[in-house]
Amino acid sequence: MKASEPAIKISELTRRYGKQEAVHNLSLTVRAGCCYGFFGRNGAGKTTTIKCLLNLLQPQSGSVRVFGLDPNRDEVAVKSRLSYVPDAVAFYPWMTVRETLEYFASFREHWNRDIENDLLKRFGLNLTQKASSMSKGQKTQLALITAVCPEPDLLVLDEPTSGLDPIVRREFIETVIGAYQSSDPEKRTVFVSTHLISEFEGLIDEFTVIEQGRNLLTMVADDARDRFKKISVRFQAAPPAPLTFAGALQIKQNGREAEILANGNSEKLMAELQSYHPEDLRCESLSLEEIFVASKTLTQSIA
Amino acid sequence: MLFQIDFKAGKPVYLQLVDQVRYAAASGTLRPNEPLPSIRPLAEELRVNRNTIAKAYAELESQGVIETIPGKGCFLKENNTPFSKSVREKLLLTEIDEAVVTAHHLQVDREKFLEMVKERLDYFESKSTNSADGNSSKTTPRRTE
Secondary structure (H helix, E strand, O other), X not given: OOOOOOOEEEEEEEEEEOOEEEEEEEEEEEOOOOEEEEEEOOOOOHHHHHHHHOOOOOOOEEEEEEOXXXXXXXXXXXXXXXXXEOOOOOOOXXXXXXXXXXXXXXXXXXXXXXXXXXXXXXXXOOOOOEHXXXXXXXXXXXXXXXXXXXXXXXXXXXXXXXXOOHHHHHHHHHHHHHHHOOOOOOOOEEEEXXXXXXXXXXXXXXXXXXXOOEEEEEEEHHHHHHHEEEEEEEOOOOOOOOOOOOOEEEEEEEOOEEEEEEEOOHHHHHHHHHOOOOOEEEEEEOOHHHHHHHHHHHHHHHO | OOOOOOOOOOOOHHHHHHHHHHHHHHHOOOOOOOEXXXXXXXXXXXXXXXXXXXXXXXXXXXXXXXXXXXXXXXXXXXXXXXXXXXXXXXXXXXXXXXXXXXXXXXXXXXHHHHHHHHHHHHHHHHHOOXXXXXXXXXXXXXXXX
């Protein structure tokens, strides 16, 4: 693999279920070593896209490349270099934790026992417990161990933390950061689909918002936070007419107070607002979650 | 040292870390030759990407604030910045401009602003606990512990 080879390259992917189009003309590229967020509402097409990466579904048009390979043609080569944690994990119910781990390890060329022991201890899993008697959180923890121990180049996470309690979620993310990236962090790529965006905020380098199967917005997280800002202002007296500012994405006004969404022109807006001599004027970045929620408004104004 | 990050600050996370290390160095919270937290535990604790921490440390290293000793970690350097005086002053200028703009937004007038600057200078000088820091500060450093 060339150093510049993207971990994932999706080009104009389309996939229908019957007449229902789940993914339409979706393109995105994930650099190797990057943590990529894939955000969308329920039914937006996230899982369908991920299934195409894993050859669980085939594209009807367009192409999917993982490490430059076609998952359909080179399925083994692709799968030997990635791990996948689905939203609902299922293990053979009769197997114990130990047996499950051995079973998974038997498919892998490489299995890091140190990480395994470390995570077993950290999660407090009982090696002799059967999968059938484990809670959802414990199953997800076990799935994460099976995903991280092979130290794959790509970790695909599909809604990994939904339905977990806050402590398990926190441990999950710490594990992805710590154990998964423990060696060669430049080579460890994470592709995570989620709608619990705030939890992954610090991890995400770049993200795509998908809506009705279409790529709505793709941005580098720092650029997005730099570009989309929320300005809160309180005037000394209510302005006589409703506020209008060229370049403001959205203005919410309530008496003397207003909240303005800025798209890359916050400094100009701040200067303009300053001329009103407001009592209070503040500017903060939108979080990725707020950007996701507002992404429809944001992209309409960009278009 | 302890870090605090804010995704809403409008400043890239790695730069927030850079600022905080520089602040800690200036205020004496972090002393020369003291180690910075290593990347992995810090990334886990702050729940940010390891690359972000690595980027911050690389930036600090290129600014001459810290040095990396292979196999040992990152350490705060003795206070000898490699920048020339004019470059250092220029770097400071952008920071001052930022503060001036903020003061304007918050309607802090000139006198009050200057007064606050003096107050902060006094504060840092009184807090500085390092006598070996090449600074020409005339105040006698006091140990605060």
